[in-house]
Amino acid sequence: MSQVQTKSRIRESASRAEIHSCVVEKLSHYAPLSDSEARLISRLEERPRTFKANEVICGSGEELGSLFIVREGRAYTYQILGDGRRQILQLYYPGDIIGTRDIVFEQCTASTVCATEAVLCPFDKKDLKEVFEKAPKVAALIYAIGMLEQVVVLDRLKAIGRMQARERLAHFLLEVLSRSRVACHDPAAPLELRLNQETIGDVLGLTQVHVNRTFKQLERDGLIKRVNGKMELQEAELTHIAEFTDRYHRIDTSWFPVSRED
């Protein structure tokens, strides 16, 4: 909750101390940005916008006009099969960038909706051109973050393809936890999923019923403890069960272009 910043501070332009943008915050988590780079990005970023729960950010087939940085809430991307089954492809938590993928297509390859009420910062697609032209380091950073997302997706692919329900769910919980920590900084904070069991099933390729049984099983085994919405995890054991690796630590910036005027 303390993550929600006062919106009026965004959009000041001049000195670095005053630049307070979602994108700058996200990007500089991985590599330091020069003042002019930070200024360029924060200038491009539009006013944060509030979305209602279940509001569609971009439907499959529409054109995605901007990236969105998640400031608060949860969103996800999914596809529906002919028989009505649903696969959720990617979850977005505070700090994540929505649309790094679909922005390169003329039509979105999947639908994106908010799972909860959410605050998103749009970043216009056509302004990316300026980023690639004037701030190659930032471009490299955006590229790297896109690839980081891909690694996370592939970890989940492995879990769905080759693990049983118990390990899949453990893997999922740890992934959400590590993702929350990027934004939240407090490593002791309990996990707050804010997703119902049907949604989790659609992420993991399981039915809601089986997700429920598996949660119960993990609870019986003392691996998780649930207290109204929040969850405490036995991280060490779960990590072992799910063979989980946290991918959010570090990217290799050695090949990045240097900031133009540092």
Place this chain on the structure above:
Amino acid sequence: MSQVQTKSRIRESASRAEIHSCVVEKLSHYAPLSDSEARLISRLEERPRTFKANEVICGSGEELGSLFIVREGRAYTYQILGDGRRQILQLYYPGDIIGTRDIVFEQCTASTVCATEAVLCPFDKKDLKEVFEKAPKVAALIYAIGMLEQVVVLDRLKAIGRMQARERLAHFLLEVLSRSRVACHDPAAPLELRLNQETIGDVLGLTQVHVNRTFKQLERDGLIKRVNGKMELQEAELTHIAEFTDRYHRIDTSWFPVSRED
């Protein structure tokens, strides 16, 4: 087979007609490149290298020093679970770029090996810096191709998460077919998998035995016909069964920076 180019032609430098590089060929499939852009890229590209079947391109945990463009053969990226099970994350066919993901990490997140004898063109990682600095349009293109790969991975995630063996396999066959066509150009050419059933199982999250039964079933139903290694597909029916979409058609280049001196 006709895809294998005479290697001596690569590396000439001067005029456009003589530039004959794997990377240039791949990238200009999606957007026209200026002469200087083409020159920059082809100059960076090193001599094609031949790999033996089962030769490791980059092991999990090592640093990946270059991208590789596949000229001939098949390769794949995989992860092994503690109990020995294997999940193949991505297959690479001629025209694909290996390493767009792992290049942004200090250590590879997965192992990559050749499934057959293969010819690959390395493209040094640290030279990417120059590309991002001097050829922003090419950088955008590389970004877009990385995202295209991600969409393909997510289509497979959907298949593995929410489809049965029959549809999964159909989906897989169509994906390989459409991928082959990027490199091969002949739309009537029969599908040449050159992968055994165990490998296919590890792609699709199925056992080798079940892959076999499913192949047999597709064959009985007249949806595929197998003649020593090659395969003819009833594309229309299979596309319907697998709800398949070909993602290789088109990316949105409208936001790309323009070539610097066209």
Place this chain on the structure above:
DNA sequence: CGTCCATTTGATTAAGCTCAATGGACGTGG
């Protein structure tokens, strides 16, 4: 002609799905 490897087939088992019912939490309207 025997070895190696991949494919094929059969019999049995188990993980997860489907269908169905119950109960708690919460909001809304009378």
Place this chain on the structure above:
DNA sequence: CCACGTCCATTGAGCTTAATCAAATGGACG
């Protein structure tokens, strides 16, 4: 305050898909 509806979690019973275990078949090749 109570009645009611909705959403979600929970639990049970039976069924289906794919896994497992095991073995046979069939090239390709030295």
